[in-house]
Amino acid sequence: MAEAVLFYLFAAGVLAGGSQVVLRRNPIYGAVSLVGCFFFLAGIYVLLSAHLIAILQVLVYAGAVMVLFVFVIMLLNLKEEELGELRFTFWKVVGLVAVLATAAVIAWRALGPAYPSTGPARDNAILLAAEGFGGVKAVGRTLYLAAVLPFELTSLLLLVAIVAAVVVAKGKI
Amino acid sequence: MQDFIDNLIRSWGHDPAAWPWTQFLYLAFMGAAAFIVVNFAAISAGIFSWAERRVAARMQSRVGPNRVGPFGFLQWVADAVKLLLKEDLVPAEADAVLFRAAPYFMMVGFACVFVCLPFSHKLIVADLNIGIFYILAVTALIVVGIIMSGWSSNSKWSLFGAIRSAAQIISYEIPAGMALMIPVLLAGTLSTQGIIRAQGGWPWQWFIFDNPAAFAAFFIYFISALAEGNRTPFDLPEAESELVSGYNTEYSGMRFSYFFLVEWGNMWVMSAIATTMFLGGWQLPGLSPARFDALTGGVAVIAEIASLALFAFKTLFFVFVVMWLRWTLPRIRVDQMMNMCWKYLVPASFAGALFVAAWMLLVHEAPWLGQAMRFALTAIAAVTVAAFALRTLKNLRDTGDKFDFTSNW
DSSP: OHHHHHHHHHHHHHHHHHHHHHHOSSHHHHHHHHHHHHHHHHHHHHHTTOHHHHHHHHHHHHHHHHHHHHHHHHHOOOOGGGGOOOOOOHHHHHHHHHHHHHHHHHHHHHHTTTSOSSSHHHHHHHHHHHTTTTSHHHHHHIIIIISHHHHHHHHHHHHHHHHHHHHHHOSOO | OHHHHHHHHHHTTOOTTTOTTHHHHHHHHHHHHHHHHHHHHHHHHHHHHHHHHHHHHHHTTOOOSOSSSGGGTTHHHHHHHHHHHSOOOOOTTSOHHHHHHHHHHHHHHHHHHTTTOOOSSSOOSOOOTTHHHHHHHHTHHHHHHHHHHHHHTTOHHHHHHHHHHHHHHHHHHHHHHHHHHHHHHHHTOOOHHHHHHTSOSSGGGSGGGTSHHHHHHHHHHHHHHHHHTTOTTSOGGGOHHHHTTGGGTTOOHHHHHHHHHHHHHHHHHHHHHHHHHHSOTTOOTTOOHHHHHHOOHHHHHHHHHHHHHHHHHHHHHHHHHHHHHHTTSOOOOHHHHHHIIIIIIHHHHHHHHHHHHHHHHHHHHOHHHHHHHHHHHHHHHHHHHHHHHHHHHHHHHHHOOOOOOSSOO
């Protein structure tokens, strides 16, 4: 009961924040909405008993959004009049159609029998949650035992990005 | 807290799992805990604002606020009432929505921290298994508030203050986080109560004296926390001589008081984290956590109050150190601030984490080495503190205390 109420609360927050990111013309408002969206998303992760992922979501993205803020302010500090008139272009129509199609597919799957509310899958999920699923230890074990290669490759990718950023930003080293 | 409520329900003769009102009781207790904790945060911030002015006055041989109440103690109430009654100005060219919202972001980010901050053996709102990580995450909201306030004020001073603050906090989050990972490594848990339980009551059982890297990590954390809290010597975002008042220049009344409430309340937060992670938290000397749990009746209440007092004493000592630093050190330059973080603190904290991992393996093989290192580091610290105290006493004897204790109190 309480979980359902919280879920709808958080889901409404995510949808409101996410739509504001897309619809707001002022990028600063977009960034603020993004913060809100991430926080509500973290709430949904908590409801799924993925506590570590929820905190990582806030920790990583709140920092990232801050950087985004600084970029928005320094690179494109736009005034209302500089944004120009609101135009209705072909690509916006395409985007709208894509959004509606995605929403329809998700709704069709969610309302269908794909996710049973009883049965062995659900029992197994409850069992996992009781054994510290989503905590630091469980995520760590999965990350460093089952998925160690993708994990290390991702960190290598990030290293490449850092080196590239330094090379681009500093012509002469 | 859940155990406490479950036991309460059981004492009323119901089964917490089956009783229909269990969730509502949880909710009521959560509301009550939030109310108490936010009031604690606000009142302690108020008292610190008075204490800081008194300490500053003492260090500069002035008198300080001494009119409202005994020793001027009620000055913070008078200031709060004054600020609440002032007009809430919004500049004409400011972005009104973000301008109004920014202080609340800061307040929320600040109040959320108290969920995981321990106060004593039993007193904690929620002992999350990701405790310290949660604290690091929610404090990010404070920066969002700072940068929102700076941008939305539409003033050069505010914007520069906000940009400086963002740069400073993004940078110093890294050494602070890495330094806090060292006690986490040593304790094997992220829960704040778990980390305290992994330490002991005597100084040589604290994590700060566990090994040289942990000793260094304490100072790395403390410096980074000063920078994240915009305290001197890192108060560049609100440097009065350059930026009027930084990101909060355009604010007035209650919204202005929020910024300062967060700044002073943060002194408790950073000191409490340092106490929890490095200084043994509420652990009483000679009373192991297991024996503490087993205590019942009046002894348990006395031990609980003693642990609360010990934790508060350690925390308030570091609050005083933060004030002390503010009136001792000059503000550093922006480039020095960045150099210090990226060239010294970040590499040092990473090296420290690696060293601690290796040290733990070594101590696992040779436990006597760990014990010897603990006693040696504690002895070095004790000798340093004693030397400092003797030196201060000698200076006082030679020059005399010029402060007039008799008048104006």
